[in-house]
Amino acid sequence: MPVLANSLPERLDAVICGGGPAGATAAIVLARAGHKVALFEREHFPRFHIGESLLPENVPLFARLGVLQKIESAGFQKKFGARFYHQGTERKRLVRFARSIDSSRPLAFQVKRAEFDKLMLDHARECGAMVFEGARVEDALWEGGTATGVRVRLEGEAAPREIPAAVVFDATGRDALFSRKLGGRTRDPRLDRSSAFAHYDRFERAEGPEGGDIIILTTPDGWWWLIPLSDGSVSVGVVMPSKRFKERSGSVTDLFESSLAATPEVAALLGGAKRTTDVHAIADYSYRTAETHGDGFCLLGDAACFLDPVFSSGVLLAMVSAELQASAAARALSKRGAVTRRDFSPGDKVMRRGIGKFRKYVHGFYEPPLLETFYTKAPNEWIERGVTYVLAGGVFFPSLRARLLDAVFHGFVRLTAFRQRRNGCGEFARAAGH
Ligand SMILES: Cc1cc2nc3c(=O)[nH]c(=O)nc-3n(C[C@H](O)[C@H](O)[C@H](O)COP(=O)(O)OP(=O)(O)OC[C@H]3O[C@@H](n4cnc5c(N)ncnc54)[C@H](O)[C@@H]3O)c2cc1C
Numbered sequence: 365m366p367v368l369a370n371s372l373p374e375r376l377d378a379v380i381c382g383g384g385p386a387g388a389t390a391a392i393v394l395a396r397a398g399h400k401v402a403l404f405e406r407e408h409f410p411r412f413h414i415g416e417s418l419l420p421e422n423v424p425l426f427a428r429l430g431v432l433q434k435i436e437s438a439g440f441q442k443k444f445g446a447r448f449y450h451q452g453t454e455r456k457r458l459v460r461f462a463r464s465i466d467s468s469r470p471l472a473f474q475v476k477r478a479e480f481d482k483l484m485l486d487h488a489r490e491c492g493a494m495v496f497e498g499a500r501v502e503d504a505l506w507e508g509g510t511a512t513g514v515r516v517r518l519e520g521e522a523a524p525r526e527i528p529a530a531v532v533f534d535a536t537g538r539d540a541l542f543s544r545k546l547g548g549r550t551r552d553p554r555l556d557r558s559s560a561f562a563h564y565d566r567f568e569r570a571e572g573p574e575g576g577d578i579i580i581l582t583t584p585d586g587w588w589w590l591i592p593l594s595d596g597s598v599s600v601g602v603v604m605p606s607k608r609f610k611e612r613s614g615s616v617t618d619l620f621e622s623s624l625a626a627t628p629e630v631a632a633l634l635g636g637a638k639r640t641t642d643v644h645a646i647a648d649y650s651y652r653t654a655e656t657h658g659d660g661f662c663l664l665g666d667a668a669c670f671l672d673p674v675f676s677s678g679v680l681l682a683m684v685s686a687e688l689q690a691s692a693a694a695r696a697l698s699k700r701g702a703v704t705r706r707d708f709s710p711g712d713k714v715m716r717r718g719i720g721k722f723r724k725y726v727h728g729f730y731e732p733p734l735l736e737t738f739y740t741k742a743p744n745e746w747i748e749r750g751v752t753y754v755l756a757g758g759v760f761f762p763s764l765r766a767r768l769l770d771a772v773f774h775g776f777v778r779l780t781a782f783r784q785r786r787n788g789c790g791e792f793a794r795a796a797g798h
Contacts (some may be wrong), residue, residue: 378533379533382667384682385484387686391491392491404518415477416474421758421760434483441593442573443576447631476593494727496518511661512529513529531662533661552650555730556605558604558605562640598634601673609645609647630743649673663745671726673722677757681719692711725754
């Protein structure tokens with residue numbers, strides 16, 4: 365049921381711009397804490413979005429948001445692990461989440477984002493958030509450096525209206541409403557990548573639980589993903605250096621199809637599957653923002669930062685940032701009725717730590733030493749368990765054991781780098797142009 369604009373109270377506790385996983389999570393947390401919160405989403409859900417593969421750490425988060433049962437009942441594809449292969453070689457690495465140092469989180473979900481995002485947004489509504497779809501936030505309202513509300517154009521209204529609020533969250537994803545206006549957004553030159561992707565139907569997956577695995581095929585200059593979904597379809601995407609993407613001669617679809625033709629391993633996995641969607645593309649997808657919060661405002665999820673899709677961390681990072689920062693805002697609102705920069709600092713620290721941990725793996729993924737170490741059986745099973753823990757999303761509050769195992773793994777990466785400098789990079793030579 366759409367919310368009527370005249371039901372908006374004179375002043376809100378919180379306004380959330382954008383209704384993806386970050387925005388919906390923030391709305392759920394604030395509404396469940398009893399605050400008056402409105403969420404403005406530009407589109408009408410369901411709508412297509414990329415980012416279908418979630419991580420085991422999402423599962424306890426769903427439980428904390430009171431949405432786990434709905435997710436389980438929706439019948440989304442269960443994923444128990446990941447399978448990595450390196451093109452043209454026998455190298456492979458099977459990741460089983462149950463073999464992480466925390467075996468209590470053995471599974472994650474793979475979701476059609478159109479359905480998942482709608483489920484989350486509907487849950488936010490049921491929790492008491494006022495959700496407006498077809499509502500585009502044009503800008504924030506400012507008094508000095510403090511955000512005091514938003515200017516939003518509601519559906520069917522000729523003029524935008526100004527809506528005051530004690531705190532404003534930017535959860536507008538890659539549109540990054542605040543940082544595009546305020547500046548401070550930078551690219552990561554080490555992650556200069558672009559991607560093209562589409563959905564296929566009638567995917568013949570492996571038998572048994574492994575059939576739900578995300579499949580990653582690393583290639584000399586990028587990688588492919590195949591993400592099986594519960595309706596028998598599969599999300600297929602290719603990641604390549606942005607240079608190759610920009611210098612293409614034909615359309616994005618031509619590039620996707622020719623890359624597919626040059627990768628017989630993926631074509632073989634797809635077998636008789638047929639493409640059912642257009643080929644979509646996102647160029648130069650990595651960036652970060654220097655200032656992610658201030659008095660009366662906070663950037664969440666992709667509005668603050670996007671790393672790289674390889675370890676399926678985007679939705680988790682979006683939801684964790686939203687849970688942490690909306691909880692901080694809820695506490696401050698209850699105590700003082702206002703939210704300052706200082707309230708968001710602890711959450712920001714946790715996010716920087718988690719993102720930093722993923723970033724180290726993501727940077728390494730495009731370099732021969734980490735790839736060689738990753739594809740080589742670890743000398744001790746605990747090292748593998750520690751890496752699996754990180755790949756499951758255990759990056760925010762790691763135990764001492766998790767940190768030690770991570771340090772040992774990266775020690776092996778450094779040792780491999782030393783050996784490669786002496787002997788050459790072998791199969792992974794071309795990964796970094798060596
Ligand atoms: C190629 C690629 C593959 C990926 N694969 C994965 C994956 O497998 N797993 C994973 O976890 N992540 C993946 N991601 C990342 C994932 O898509 C994002 O990290 C995630 O969607 C971020 O959620 P969000 O809520 O921050 O933003 P979004 O999901 O983008 O939501 C933002 C919302 O804000 C709305 N909005 C924008 N501007 C306005 C405005 N002015 N007013 C009102 N509303 C507005 C938009 O309509 C949108 O609904 C991938 C990303 C890329 C580029």
